[in-house]
Amino acid sequence: MHQDIKEILLTEEQIAARVRELGAQITKDYAGKTILLCGILKGAVTFFTDLARAIDGPVYFDFMSCSSYGASTESSGDIEIRKDLDNDVEGKDVLIVEDIIDTGITLSHLVPMLKERGARSVKLATLLSKPARRQVEVPVDYNGFEIPDAFVVGYGLDYNSCYRNLPYIGVLKEEVYSK
Ligand SMILES: O=P(O)(O)OC[C@H]1O[C@H](OP(=O)(O)OP(=O)(O)O)[C@H](O)[C@@H]1O
């Protein structure tokens, strides 16, 4: 285990098993449709690539880059779109893929924006949800795990751009961000 990690919350095996379940459910729910899978960079990349391979059906890939945390463990409340989707979403079945919903602020901006652009449907898949920290309610269609109120890293999630490549989800030691 990495020296900055206090505890492993979800192992590689637990994540892989849950991603397979979510992929099977999405495959059923979208039978006969093509999904425009929209990953929110950068945190969602790892979940996105695993989830996409767990879906048995036609899928297009697109990505949007937003940032609100920067070098902090608290949301700034300002969502900056650094890169928009390449696809026109009008008439498409959009499935947003996120790594985590924490305050809900990021998704509360993105979901209405994609609906306004004329998407036929906009649904949301997240690997993690931290309900204790929610400031804005966002309906989640596919949720991997509910987690307690702790700052987690790994499997795509970062603190100050580090730890994204850890293969598990771990709780970061407080001393790493309080110094
Ligand atoms: O529900 P919220 O409180 O809005 O938090 C969730 C968002 O924050 C993180 O992104 P971040 O801004 O850290 O960018 P990153 O994905 O590049 O790390 C995470 O990947 C989600 O997009």
Ligand SMILES: [Mg+2]
């Ligand atoms: Mg981040």
